[in-house]
Amino acid sequence: MPFDLVASEGSVWTATSSGIEGAAPAGTDLFVDPSGESGVAAETLLNAHTLLGTPPEGDFTFAADVTPNLRATFDAGVLLAWVNDTNWAKLCFERSPAGEVMMVSVVTKGTSDDANGFLANAPSTRLRVARVGNVLAFHAYDRDEWRFVRAFTLPGAATELTVGFEVQSPTGDGCTASFADIAFERQTVSDLRNGE
Incomplete structure (x- = not known):
């Protein structure tokens, strides 16, 4: 990684032989409910x-290869793209309310949206964030190719962006996730739809 990573206050991160591992206690999440009933971003x-x-x-x-210990609904290992406390997005390898494991993406511009992607049939997956100009794209590696999850922009995405990892357990009693084979490359993805 050609830049330093800084942990949020109180978070627990451990170096492993192939990357890092994060552990989140119960009640941890990053989501601003679009109904306005919960989730103040700065507090969250x-x-x-x-x-x-x-x-x-x-x-x-x-x-990074993401391997979360998914025990409860919405437990997830996450790649996070962050501008400020009102503009950010996350790509999650997450347990759904139906008990399935899937790709989930959330883009927040004041409030959060929530979009389910495709299901996964494995305990781990490779996730990717790409920036091209002021456009960001999320992909997941599946069946020997990058599969498109979504493309979007955030105010300040070209100049004020930070990227990294999150672990969450909003409804459970805690979650751990490992992030291995972490790779940062200064390259342009020429076709965000097919990930190449």
Whole structure:
């Protein structure tokens, strides 16, 4: 990694032989309910267990193998793209309310949306964040190719972005997630739809 990562206050991160591991206690999440009934972003970030750093200027890809210990609904290991406490996005390898494991993406611009992606049939997956100009894209590696999850922008995405990791357990009694084979490359993804 060509930049330092800084842990959020109170979060627990441990170096492993192939990457890092994060442990989040019960009640940790990063979500601002669009109904306005819950989830003040600044307070939620203090509860979120994150590890973030500022990438160099320009286009890049940031990827890792994500292996969360999914026991409760919405437990997840996450790649996080963060501008400030009202503009951020996360790509989650998450346990659904139906008990399935799937890709979930959340983009927050004041309030959060919530979009389910495709199901996964494995205990781990490779996730990626790509920046091209002021556009960000989420991909997951599946069946020997990058599969598109979504493309979007955030105010300040080209100049003020930090990227890194999050672990969450909003309804459970805690979650751990390992992030291995972490890779940062200064490259431009020419086609965000197919990930190449």
